[in-house]
Amino acid sequence: MNLAERSAEADRQSHTMAAIRFENVSKSYPIYDSPGDRLKELVTFNRLEFHRNFWALHDVSFEVARGETFCVIGENGSGKSTLLQLVAGILQPSSGTIEVNGRVSALLELGAGFNPEFTGRDNVYLNGAILGLSTREIDARYRDIEEFAEIGDFINRPVKTYSSGMVVRLAFAVAINVDPEILLVDEALAVGDLYFRQRCMRKVNELRARGITILFVSHATADVKALGDRALWLERGHAVELGKTDRVVAKYLAAMVEKDSAYLAHHQQTVAALPRDSTLAPEIADHIPNIDHRYGDGRAEILGIAVLDPRGQPLQLLEPSSRIVVRISVRAKAEVARPNVGFIMRNHLGIDFAGTNTLREEHALA
Numbered sequence: 001m002n003l004a005e006r007s008a009e010a011d012r013q014s015h016t017m018a019a020i021r022f023e024n025v026s027k028s029y030p031i032y033d034s035p036g037d038r039l040k041e042l043v044t045f046n047r048l049e050f051h052r053n054f055w056a057l058h059d060v061s062f063e064v065a066r067g068e069t070f071c072v073i074g075e076n077g078s079g080k081s082t083l084l085q086l087v088a089g090i091l092q093p094s095s096g097t098i099e100v101n102g103r104v105s106a107l108l109e110l111g112a113g114f115n116p117e118f119t120g121r122d123n124v125y126l127n128g129a130i131l132g133l134s135t136r137e138i139d140a141r142y143r144d145i146e147e148f149a150e151i152g153d154f155i156n157r158p159v160k161t162y163s164s165g166m167v168v169r170l171a172f173a174v175a176i177n178v179d180p181e182i183l184l185v186d187e188a189l190a191v192g193d194l195y196f197r198q199r200c201m202r203k204v205n206e207l208r209a210r211g212i213t214i215l216f217v218s219h220a221t222a223d224v225k226a227l228g229d230r231a232l233w234l235e236r237g238h239a240v241e242l243g244k245t246d247r248v249v250a251k252y253l254a255a256m257v258e259k260d261s262a263y264l265a266h267h268q269q270t271v272a273a274l275p276r277d278s279t280l281a282p283e284i285a286d287h288i289p290n291i292d293h294r295y296g297d298g299r300a301e302i303l304g305i306a307v308l309d310p311r312g313q314p315l316q317l318l319e320p321s322s323r324i325v326v327r328i329s330v331r332a333k334a335e336v337a338r339p340n341v342g343f344i345m346r347n348h349l350g351i352d353f354a355g356t357n358t359l360r361e362e363h364a365l366a
Contacts, residue, residue: 027082056082149166
């Protein structure tokens with residue numbers, strides 16, 4: 001094989017190389033019943049054990065391809081954050097092999113890596129240096145970081161004076177502007193106001209379009225479905241399901257509904273049913289947020305909205321592929337030709353996920 005062929009082969013292997021690979025990875029922590037038990041192990045040079053192991057992760061395997069957005073879901077304590085810390089190199093596995101190929105930018109715990117005594121500006125340069133950027137490279141990115149964070153003059157004040165929202169704004173701005181090849185995000189999009197979360201989502205989508213590998217952890221299944229190419233469901237440190245995002249999320253939600261139903265069956269008290277003609281029966285709600293943000297010529301108005309399950313009860317949980325009833329009360333103040341009543345459902349990130357109207361459904365209103 002000549003030099004050109006070797007170079008082409010190296011390029012091919014580099015292109016096909018996984019960004020992240022876990023092979024039978026486990027992470028355990030020793031649990032001692034008392035400080036004395038730890039001392040006993042030390043004096044016996046660990047020949048005798050006085051602890052039990054807690055397995056934060058147990059025999060987990062998966063690969064994340066270059067340019068893929070890979071999501072991890074699971075309840076608190078399932079091992080999601082431990083997995084991210086292993087990828088970031090903060091923790092070392094107890095067993096198994098971890099391979100990470102590319103510059104990693106991690107947005108893990110809120111403000112992790114920030115010195116509270118330093119100003120925001122100082123922390124930008126400190127974090128950039130830790131990631132291997134030169135002062136000149138950070139200078140070139142500083143304006144973009146400052147503009148995305150939108151914390152104003154606080155950029156020149158100590159981080160200890162920041163609110164939690166300001167800290168995550170700056171941390172996110174740094175993480176996405178250091179030219180990462182792999183971006184790790186742990187629940188960061190759940191912090192901050194709606195405006196900031198939407199900007200974060202748009203930025204993450206921009207990074208996806210540029211081919212950045214993203215490993216994203218969240219409890220918000222809507223975010224996971226909007227972002228993820230594939231997903232991994234962790235339960236008590238074990239990999240329960242790995243595959244296409246929609247399928248994994250559907251199985252996870254079904255398990256959570258089953259768990260919640262089992263809990264309610266043991267803890268919920270029964271109450272007498274309300275009479276059908278009771279004024280308290282769930283009908284049209286008039287306290288829907290933004291219902292007074294109206295527009296149009298005023299010839300008709302929406303009085304209220306109710307979102308119900310198939311039994312006619314207020315909807316508590318929207319499951320994938322489930323049937324619901326949307327009841328809208330409208331009052332016409334004048335004659336309206338071919339009236340059309342519709343709705344759009346939108347999640348907290350401003351992403352539309354369902355909607356229809358009476359004309360589309362071919363239900364003409366008299």
